[in-house]
Amino acid sequence: xxTLQVVLVSILGFTSCAALLLLADRSRKRxxxxxxxxxxxxxxxxxGALWGYVTVMFKVLSIGGxxxxxxxxxxxxxxxxxxxxxxxxxxxxxxxxx
Numbered sequence: 345x346x347t348l349q350v351v352l353v354s355i356l357g358f359t360s361c362a363a364l365l366l367l368a369d370r371s372r373k374r375x376x377x378x379x380x381x382x383x384x385x386x387x388x389x390x391x392g393a394l395w396g397y398v399t400v401m402f403k404v405l406s407i408g409g410x411x412x413x414x415x416x417x418x419x420x421x422x423x424x425x426x427x428x429x430x431x432x433x434x435x436x437x438x439x440x441x442x
Contacts, residue, residue: 354391354394354395354417357387357391358388358391358417358420358421358424360387361384361387361388361391361424362384362424364380364381364383364384364387365380365381365384365424365427365428365431367380368380368381368384368428368431369431374435374436374437377431377432377435378432378435381428381429381431381432381435382428382432384424384428385425385428385429385432388421388424388425388428389421389425391417391421392417392418392421392422392425395414395417395418395421396418398414399411399414399415399418402414
């Protein structure tokens with residue numbers, strides 16, 4: 345039961361980070377876009393670190409079974425972080441009309 349709760353909280357975390365990225369993608373103001381994308385990056389990096397640690401511990405303890413879901417979680421974290429970095433780097437800048 346505890347494992348199911350961890351997985352459900354993780355899915356909720358990934359979903360909330362994806363929602364933040366969607367909001368950042370649609371935001372017109374650079375300040376909000378960067379803030380939302382950085383919040384999503386923080387969440388995705390923390391989730392990636394958590395699932396990376398779980399994967400390493402499972403391998404060290406020689407726990408059998410499929411690691412496919414752990415690798416999927418790590419891949420989603422990496423892809424979301426890349427998307428967030430792309431949003432931060434391509435956010436429109438104000439041009440000086442001095």
